[in-house]
Amino acid sequence: MNILFKIIRYQIHDISRSKWLLFYTLFFFLITYGLISFSNDQSKVILSLLNVALIIIPLVSIIFGTVYLYNNKDYIVLILSQPIKRKILYLGLYLGLVIPLAFSFVIGTLIPLIILGKNIPVQIMLILFLFAAGLFQTSIFVSISFLIATWNENKILGLGLSIFTWLLFSVLYDGLLLLMINIFQNYPLEKALIGFSVFNPVDLARILVILKLDVAALMGYTGAVFQKFFNTNFGIVVSFLFLIGWTVIPLMIGKRKFSKKDF
Amino acid sequence: MLNQNGIKHYLKWSFCFLSEGLTKRRTVLLFIIGFLISCGVNFSKPLLVGSNHNFKTIQSALSSAKDGDTIFVYSGVYVENTILVNKAVKIIGINRPILSGDNKHEIMKIKSDNVLVRGFLFRDTGLNFIYDNAAIKLDSVKYCTIEENKFINNFFGIYLSRASNCIVINNELEAFQTKETYSGNGIHLWQCREMTIKNNKIKGHRDGIYFEFVKRSEIEGNSSQSNLRYGLHFMFSDSCRYYNNYFTKNGAGVAVMFTKNVDMSNNIFEYNWGGAAYGLLLKDISDSKILRNQFIKNTCAIYFEGCNRVTTLENNFLENGTAIRLMANSMDNLFTKNNFIGNSFDVNTNSTKSYNTFESNYWSEYKGYDLNKDGIGDIPFRPVKLFSFIIEQNRPALILMRSLFVDILNVAENIFPSLTPKTLMDSKPKMTKYL
Numbered sequence: 162m163n164i165l166f167k168i169i170r171y172q173i174h175d176i177s178r179s180k181w182l183l184f185y186t187l188f189f190f191l192i193t194y195g196l197i198s199f200s201n202d203q204s205k206v207i208l209s210l211l212n213v214a215l216i217i218i219p220l221v222s223i224i225f226g227t228v229y230l231y232n233n234k235d236y237i238v239l240i241l242s243q244p245i246k247r248k249i250l251y252l253g254l255y256l257g258l259v260i261p262l263a264f265s266f267v268i269g270t271l272i273p274l275i276i277l278g279k280n281i282p283v284q285i286m287l288i289l290f291l292f293a294a295g296l297f298q299t300s301i302f303v304s305i306s307f308l309i310a311t312w313n314e315n316k317i318l319g320l321g322l323s324i325f326t327w328l329l330f331s332v333l334y335d336g337l338l339l340l341m342i343n344i345f346q347n348y349p350l351e352k353a354l355i356g357f358s359v360f361n362p363v364d365l366a367r368i369l370v371i372l373k374l375d376v377a378a379l380m381g382y383t384g385a386v387f388q389k390f391f392n393t394n395f396g397i398v399v400s401f402l403f404l405i406g407w408t409v410i411p412l413m414i415g416k417r418k419f420s421k422k423d424f
Numbered sequence: 425m426l427n428q429n430g431i432k433h434y435l436k437w438s439f440c441f442l443s444e445g446l447t448k449r450r451t452v453l454l455f456i457i458g459f460l461i462s463c464g465v466n467f468s469k470p471l472l473v474g475s476n477h478n479f480k481t482i483q484s485a486l487s488s489a490k491d492g493d494t495i496f497v498y499s500g501v502y503v504e505n506t507i508l509v510n511k512a513v514k515i516i517g518i519n520r521p522i523l524s525g526d527n528k529h530e531i532m533k534i535k536s537d538n539v540l541v542r543g544f545l546f547r548d549t550g551l552n553f554i555y556d557n558a559a560i561k562l563d564s565v566k567y568c569t570i571e572e573n574k575f576i577n578n579f580f581g582i583y584l585s586r587a588s589n590c591i592v593i594n595n596e597l598e599a600f601q602t603k604e605t606y607s608g609n610g611i612h613l614w615q616c617r618e619m620t621i622k623n624n625k626i627k628g629h630r631d632g633i634y635f636e637f638v639k640r641s642e643i644e645g646n647s648s649q650s651n652l653r654y655g656l657h658f659m660f661s662d663s664c665r666y667y668n669n670y671f672t673k674n675g676a677g678v679a680v681m682f683t684k685n686v687d688m689s690n691n692i693f694e695y696n697w698g699g700a701a702y703g704l705l706l707k708d709i710s711d712s713k714i715l716r717n718q719f720i721k722n723t724c725a726i727y728f729e730g731c732n733r734v735t736t737l738e739n740n741f742l743e744n745g746t747a748i749r750l751m752a753n754s755m756d757n758l759f760t761k762n763n764f765i766g767n768s769f770d771v772n773t774n775s776t777k778s779y780n781t782f783e784s785n786y787w788s789e790y791k792g793y794d795l796n797k798d799g800i801g802d803i804p805f806r807p808v809k810l811f812s813f814i815i816e817q818n819r820p821a822l823i824l825m826r827s828l829f830v831d832i833l834n835v836a837e838n839i840f841p842s843l844t845p846k847t848l849m850d851s852k853p854k855m856t857k858y859l
Contacts, residue, residue, distance in 0.1 A: 205766060208826075216828055335829035339814070342821050350820045358823060371825050375768045380723040380745060381699040383819045 165249050165256075168240075172257020176229075182265055185221060189213075189269025197277045207287050210270065211294060211370050215363055218298040220327050222262060226306025227323040229258055231316050238424050247420045255307055255412060263299045267292060287373060294366040300408045301362045302327070308415035311422060330363045338364075351386035362407045365400055474498030474521075482507050482515065482523075489513050491536075497521045497544070509534045509541075517543035520574070523559075525549035530557050531578075537566040541573065549578040551606060558583035558608070562590065570595060580608035581629065588617035592624060599628045604652045604675070609634040613641070621646060631657035632674065635664065644668055654679050655696075658686070667691065676700055677722065681707040689715035696722045703744065706731050713737070719744055725767070728754040737761055738858065746772050746812075755779045763857045764788060764807070768825070771807035771848065774816050778848035782807065786854040794855045805853040808844045810837035 176182055192213055196206045230237075233254070240250055274281065274288065281288065306323055313319040338357060342350060358364045371379065372391050379387065390396040471485040471493060472478055479485035481504050485495050491512040499519035503526050509515070513536075520543055525531045527550035532541070539562075546559035558580035562568055568590040575581045575597040582592055592611055601607035610626035612634045613619060619641040625648075626632040632648030635641070635658045643666035648655035655671035658664070658680040665687040671678050677696035680686060686709060693703035703722035704714070710732040717739045719725035725744040728734070729751045736759045741747040747767040748759070752775030759781065764770045765788040784800070792801040811830045815821050824830050837844060 212826065332829045332832065335824050335827040339821060339824055339829070342818055342824075346818050346820075354820055354823050364823075364827070367826060368823060375745070375825060379822055379825070380697065380701070381819060381822075383822050385699060387823065 164245055165253050168245075168250060168253025169257045169260070172254060173261050176258065176261045181225065182261055185262070186265035186269040188217075189266055190273060193270050193273040194277070197273055207284060207291055208370075208374055211291055211367075214266075214291060214295040214298060215367055215370075216331060218266065218295055219302045219331060219363060222299050222302035223306040223309075223323045223327050224320070225262065226258060226303040227310045227319050230254070230307055230310035231319065234424075241424060248416055251307070251416045251419045255303065259300050259303050262303065263296050266295045266299065270295070290370065290373065294370065297362065297366065297404045297408070301404065301411075304408050304412040304415065308411040308418070311415050311418045330361050334361045334364065351383055355387065355390050359400065359403045362404060365403060369397075369400060470494040470496050472496050472498065473502075475500055486511065486513065491538075506530045507532045509539055510536050512536050512538035514540040515542070515544075516540070517545075517573075520545050522547060525557065525559070525578070530555065530559070530561055532560045534560065534562045534565055534568060538568065539565065540569045540571070542569075542571045543573065545574045545576065546578060546581075547576040549580070551579050556580055556583065556608065558612070561585075562587050565590065569593070574598075575610075578608070580612055581610045581626070583609075583612045584616055584619070585614045586616065587613075587619065589619070590616070591620045591622070593620070593622045594624065596625045597627065597629065601628070601630075601652065604630055607652050609657070610648070610651070613638050616641065620644070626651065628652070631655075632671075633657070635659065635661045637661065639663055642666070646670070647672075649673050651675065656680070658683065661686070665689075670694075671696070671703075673697075674701075677702040677705060679705040679707070680709060681705075683708075684710050684712070686712040687715070688713065688717065690717065692718045692720070693722060693725065694718070694720045698723060702727045705729075706734065709734055714739060718742070719747070724749050727751075728757065730754060732756055734758075735760075739763070741765065741767055741770075743767060745769065748772070750778070750780060751775075752777070757781070758783070760784050761854075761858055762786070765857065769809065769812040772812045772816050773808055773845060773848065776843065776845050778845040780848070782848065782850040784852045784854055785850050786857040787850065788857075790853045790855075792853065799855050801853040801855055804849045804851040806838060806841065806844065806849045808848050809834045810844055813844050 193210060196209050200206050237250070241247065305326060309322050309326065310319050313322065338354070358368055368387065369391060372387060391400060471489055473482050473485045473495060474497065477498060482495065482497055482502060483504050486507070486509060489495060489511055494514045494516065497515065497517045499521045501522045501524060503524045506529050509532060522545045523531050525548050527548045530549055531546050541560065549557040549559055551557065559575050559578040559582065560570060561583040564586040566588050568587065570582055571593045573595045575595065577600055581597040582595065584590060597610045599607060607630040609631040610629035610633060611621055611624060613636070615637045617639050619638060621633060621643045623645045626646065627650050630652050631654045632651040633643060633646065633656045638661040641664045643656070645668045647670040649672045651674045653675050654677065655674035656666065656678045660682050662683055663685045667689045669691045671691065672694040674696055675698065678693060696703050701723045703719045703725040705727045706729065708730040712734045714734065714736045715738060719739065720742045721744060723745045725741050725747045727749045731754045734757045736757065739762045741762060741764045743766045746769040747764050748771045750771060750773045752773065757780040760783045762785045764785060770787060770789060787805050787807060790801060790805045792803040792805065794801055810833050
């Protein structure tokens, strides 16, 4: 444990000096600041922020994570010559990246919200949800990126796979769902769709959000089925379990690969 | 209690005397005598009902009353059989006496013209599906007034059939049923003419206000909320107006059907939630006006089915699920100078053609520019998104709402429209919202 913390501390220290992290923080700061200053309706601001969180965070996390692991190969090899368990090193590297990324998202968004935000207590649930979604997207996509980078030695292939994975979860998966909905439109698909949506972390977070915001548009049978699942304690617990699963499972597989890898 | 005709008559006479050159004192004397005579018709003593008064029940007072009498009812609880009013009397409650139907029968039945009922609390009619128990039922009457009464826990509240020129004003109605089938309407009008329904508050009935086969009537300043079905249910009622009303949290909003020449203005439609809830449902409406209304947070603000030549002018649509759902069988409708702000979908339609006109509206979704600074966007706005078109045919696709994929599809469709109606667009979108 002591070693784990040491590695995390070193990593955070290292990454904090990176310009990219500063840009990342600044990006969220400017987006939030701009949205709040130009819009009167704060719930719409949070909605836009959630959209940003669901597109930008996965993209940045997955690319940053892949590049980070490739760039640190020399360092990893060096550390591995020390009496340190590979498992601990992998976790240290992972947390050492996730914590600063998550931190810069939270700081970048929270500061403008506190300075300029109106009636925050009313929307506290939405804001908490925004942060939960952002944190989960960070942890999930860094964990996937580590898996990809450990699996492939070829940097170009690894980076390509990362971008493809992001594209798959953000765009292609929804396209396939729409295709499926269209082909099977004569069948009651609602329950099947709930099943499919939990297998995409981006969709899962998005659906939890639209059920909070666009309830009016979602009324009707479809909305009722989704509400019945996602707005009950059971549904929320299941959704969060899946989000945790999306973090833990790639991390575990990656760790196993990492432990057996011949550097 | 002055008899107006009497006074007119008397004034005419006294002027006659004046012109004949009578002395001033005599004229004054004549004036006084004449005044007494002209009022005398109504000087019969009012009938008093109460535990300390001549009459113990309203029915007994009624049986000894004559047309034009006034009956004062003092506070207390009156449980009588259905009170039958068949004389033109004024029945006035003092300190809000309670008339109870004892959960069995109707409370008051009015069968005479020129009746006034004021200041009572009507309660507990009980359910009866054969007689449609109502707190007050008016049948085939004219010039009646029901004012400042309260109605609690009744099946039907005020039930008017074949009435004309009646006024229902400043009443409060509340019912507590939870099932539509066991609940009656608040103010129910059937086959009426020239009625005025004004400043009433209705809560928890089946339909707040119900209009069927009513002509040339006005509904003004009422508040109808939390009713099980419709806030206002309006059918076959040509040439009626409803304005300054407030409809909120009704099971299915407001329905206006099978009618010509309806004027709907300055109403507020708010928080009508649910799978089958509409701010305003229009079915087979023609030549009507929807003017300066507020539609706030409804599942669907206005639903147009089979509507022709309806003008929708200067309304606000704020944060509704769908602002306007326009079915293919609606034609020649005009939508102009409205504000569409923060709706999940601005316009949905089920057709690739549209014969309706959208012009000079403000759309918060509009992303165009205005180079010549005349306040009108230079490129037209297409309110029907590809995605709204998809969900109109395929509801489960709603699960993809706000997905990046859907945004990309919408942008592509917006640039090269192929599925959404090409003609359904606002060619002069306003850059700033109307105040």
